[in-house]
Structures are given as C-alpha cells and as structure tokens.
Amino acid sequence: MAEDLVLDTAIRDWVLIPLSVVMVLIGVLRYFVSKLMRSAQIPDAKLVKEGQVIVRARNLRAAANFIPPKSFRARRLYYSNEENGLLYVPKGQAPNAQAQMFSDPNMAMDMMKKNLSMIIPQTLTFAWVNFFFSGFVAAKIPFPLTQRFRAMLQNGIDLSTVDVSYVSSRSWYFLNLFGLRGLFSIILGEENATDDTQRMMQMTGFGFTQPKSLGAEKDGLDIVQHDWTMPKFERRAEAVLRKLVR
Amino acid sequence: MAVHDESETSGRKESEEIDVPIFSAENMQSNMKVIYYSRTFMSIIGGVIAGILGFTGLTGFVIYFLVMAITSIGLIAKTGFSIHSYFTGWSQIILDGFLGGLMSFVLFWTFAYDIVHIF
Numbered sequence: 361m362a363e364d365l366v367l368d369t370a371i372r373d374w375v376l377i378p379l380s381v382v383m384v385l386i387g388v389l390r391y392f393v394s395k396l397m398r399s400a401q402i403p404d405a406k407l408v409k410e411g412q413v414i415v416r417a418r419n420l421r422a423a424a425n426f427i428p429p430k431s432f433r434a435r436r437l438y439y440s441n442e443e444n445g446l447l448y449v450p451k452g453q454a455p456n457a458q459a460q461m462f463s464d465p466n467m468a469m470d471m472m473k474k475n476l477s478m479i480i481p482q483t484l485t486f487a488w489v490n491f492f493f494s495g496f497v498a499a500k501i502p503f504p505l506t507q508r509f510r511a512m513l514q515n516g517i518d519l520s521t522v523d524v525s526y527v528s529s530r531s532w533y534f535l536n537l538f539g540l541r542g543l544f545s546i547i548l549g550e551e552n553a554t555d556d557t558q559r560m561m562q563m564t565g566f567g568f569t570q571p572k573s574l575g576a577e578k579d580g581l582d583i584v585q586h587d588w589t590m591p592k593f594e595r596r597a598e599a600v601l602r603k604l605v606r
Numbered sequence: 607m608a609v610h611d612e613s614e615t616s617g618r619k620e621s622e623e624i625d626v627p628i629f630s631a632e633n634m635q636s637n638m639k640v641i642y643y644s645r646t647f648m649s650i651i652g653g654v655i656a657g658i659l660g661f662t663g664l665t666g667f668v669i670y671f672l673v674m675a676i677t678s679i680g681l682i683a684k685t686g687f688s689i690h691s692y693f694t695g696w697s698q699i700i701l702d703g704f705l706g707g708l709m710s711f712v713l714f715w716t717f718a719y720d721i722v723h724i725f
Contacts, residue, residue: 367724376720501712502662502719539713542646542706 367497375498375529379489383536384543386481391548394477413439417577425589432586440578486533493529500525501535637692641681642703648677649707650714657718670711674704 417439424432494515504525505513513531652673656666678700685692685699693699 372721376717380717499716499720500724501716502657502666504663535709535713535716538709540710542650542710546643546646 375493379532380536383540387544390477390481414577417581421581421584424584425587429586429588436581440581489529489533497526498529498532499527501527645677645703645707646710648673649711653711653714654718657715658722660723666715
C-alpha cells in the first residue's frame with residue numbers, strides 16, 4: 361500500500377506533542393531531583409586521600425621529562441618504595457578493599473538510589489503510554505524499514521497491510537527516549553543523569569578502580585623511561601627567537 | 607547561532623619543531639565540549655529542516671551527513687584553519703560525535719515531517 365494515510369489532527373495535538381512535552385519535563389525533574397539527593401554525600405577521607413595520591417603519581421608520570429633525572433628517581437622511589445611507598449599495596453590487602461567497597465552501606469544505597477531514579481520514571485511513562493495511547497497509528501517515520509520491524513514498531517495496530525512506516529505511539533516513546541538525550545545535554549548543561557551509560561561509568565569508576573589503580577599506577581611509574589628535555593630546550597628557544605627576529 | 611559564537615579561544619601550547627607537546631587538559635576538554643554542543647544543535651536544526659522540506663528515506667540521511675559536514679567546515683573555519691593549535695588531529699574535529707546526533711536528528715525529522723505533511 362503506497363498511498364498516504366491521512367491522520368486526524370487530534371492525534372497530533374493530543375498524542376505526539378503531549379508525549380514529548382511530558383518526557384522533557386520528566387527529564388528536567390529527574391535532573392533536579394538527582395541534584396538534590398546527591399548533595400547529602402560526605403566523601404570518605406581515606407578515599408579522597410588515596411585518590412589524590414594517584415593524581416600526583418599521574419602528574420609525575422606525565423611531566424617526568426621536565427625534571428632532572430635524579431629528582432625524578434627520588435620522587436619515583438617515594439611512591440614505589442617497597443616498605444613505605446605510598447603506592448605499594450601488599451597483596452593481602454587489595455582484594456579486601458574491593459569487597460569492602462561492595463558491602464559498604466553508603467555506596468550500595470547510593471547506587472540503588474541512582475538506579476531507581478533512572479528506572480522508575482521510565483517504567484511509569486512506558487506504562488502510561490501503553491495504557492492510554494495504544495491501538496492506533498501515531499506517526500509516520502520518514503524512512504522505510506523492512507517487514508521485520510513491524511512487530512516492534514506497530515505494536516497495537518492489528519492490520520498487517522499497513523505500511524511499516526506508520527508506527528504506534530510506543531515507538532514514538534522510544535524515539536523520544538533516545539533522541540531527547542541530545543536536547544537535555546544542551547538545556548541542562550553537561551551534568552545530567554539521563555544518559556545511563558555515562559552515569560554507570562562514573563559510578564563504577566569511582567568505587568572499583570581504587571585498589572587496582574594503585575598497583576596500576578605503580579607499574580606505570582616503574583615503566584617510565586626518563587628522557588630529560590632540558591638540553592634540547594636551548595635549541596628550541598634559539599629556533600623560536602630566530603623566527604621572531606626574522 | 608548562539609552556539610557558534612562560543613569562543614574557542616582556549617588554544618593549547620605546542621612547539622613547532624621539537625616534539626615536546628604541552629597540553630592543557632582543561633582547554634582540550636572544553637574544546638571537545640564545544641564540538642559536541644555544536645553538532646547536537648545542528649543535528650536538531652537539520653532534522654527540523656529535513657522534516658519541513660519533506661525529504662524521505664535515504665535523502666534524509668544524506669541531509670544528515672551534509673549537515674554534519676557543514677558543521678565540521680564551520681568548526682574548522684572557527685579555528686582559523688589552524689587545527690593543530692586547538693586539537694590533536696583531523697580525526698577529532700571531523701569525526702567526533704558524528705553519529706551521536708543521529709538519534710536527535712531522526713526524532714526531530716520525524717516530528718517535523720509528521721506535523722507538516724501528514725497531519
């Protein structure tokens with residue numbers, strides 16, 4: 361069937377636009393709620409200290425070539441010394457810290473809260489869409505798809521001869537779900553909890569990398585080959601100055 | 607457009623001949639954010655345009671790539687054609703975020719197309 365269906369204007373007014381508006385508003389609401397809930401967190405002093413040590417070690421590794429060899433070696437020893445080096449974690453302790461991270465009540469509560477705040481609005485909205493807006497054609501997507509998408513996109517529509525481009529409101533919901541992420545990142549600034557992959561990376565990154573990254577940093581620091589750039593800098597200064605004079 | 611006026615003045619120092627590159631991580635991050643915002647905004651606008659003009663099927667996706675290319679050219683022009691003082695390479699300014707705007711583009715394309723043509 362290649363003819364265009366003519367759809368009622370009321371569908372546009374009462375389905376497409378309200379659904380999009382509701383999803384935008386729910387996203388904004390969720391952003392503010394997550395912001396309010398997050399402010400009650402007190403960072404653990406030990407974690408912060410170890411995080412800062414890692415940052416210092418990383419800076420040392422990045423800027424190793426700008427300090428003379430002896431000072432670099434002295435600093436490196438400070439970090440990776442066997443007895444009291446800051447990065448040295450005896451084998452027994454490492455897995456303990458990880459298990460502790462899991463069973464730490466604060467961490468678990470936070471993760472649960474964040475998960476819930478993602479899942480609940482989505483589930484509620486999906487149930488609302490299914491209840492009110494099912495059983496009719498809601499929109500036409502402007503590009504053609506194969507027959508296999510029919511089951512996914514035309515869920516409430518029971519005619520099998522309708523073109524696959526005419527979709528139900530459930531697929532309009534999913535389209536909105538993915539497409540509004542870009543809009544949220546513009547409206548709400550960078551930090552918004554609507555992108556779940558980003559949020560999960562943030563969450564696990566802070567919790568897990570803790571004991572493992574100490575060992576990783578130490579290994580990275582041990583690997584660095586020191587190549588002092590100071591001798592070359594005189595030549596570089598000469599070249600720059602020559603360019604200016606010319 | 608407001609997004610394109612955002613100043614990309616955070617250049618990073620780099621030596622010309624001798625190789626030690628000195629990056630300012632904050633500046634590079636802010637540059638990447640500018641690219642991301644520009645692309646998202648342009649993909650939304652492009653979607654609305656494609657919908658209003660009534661493109662369907664493959665032509666619409668061609669419009670998407672066209673809009674992304676125009677965004678890339680605009681960003682390159684904004685850096686004054688000296689990419690290497692703002693980014694680490696061509697791939698960053700041309701390819702980054704290319705497909706990220708696709709979903710927003712399709713959403714607004716469908717929306718505009720339906721409002722104008724079907725209803």
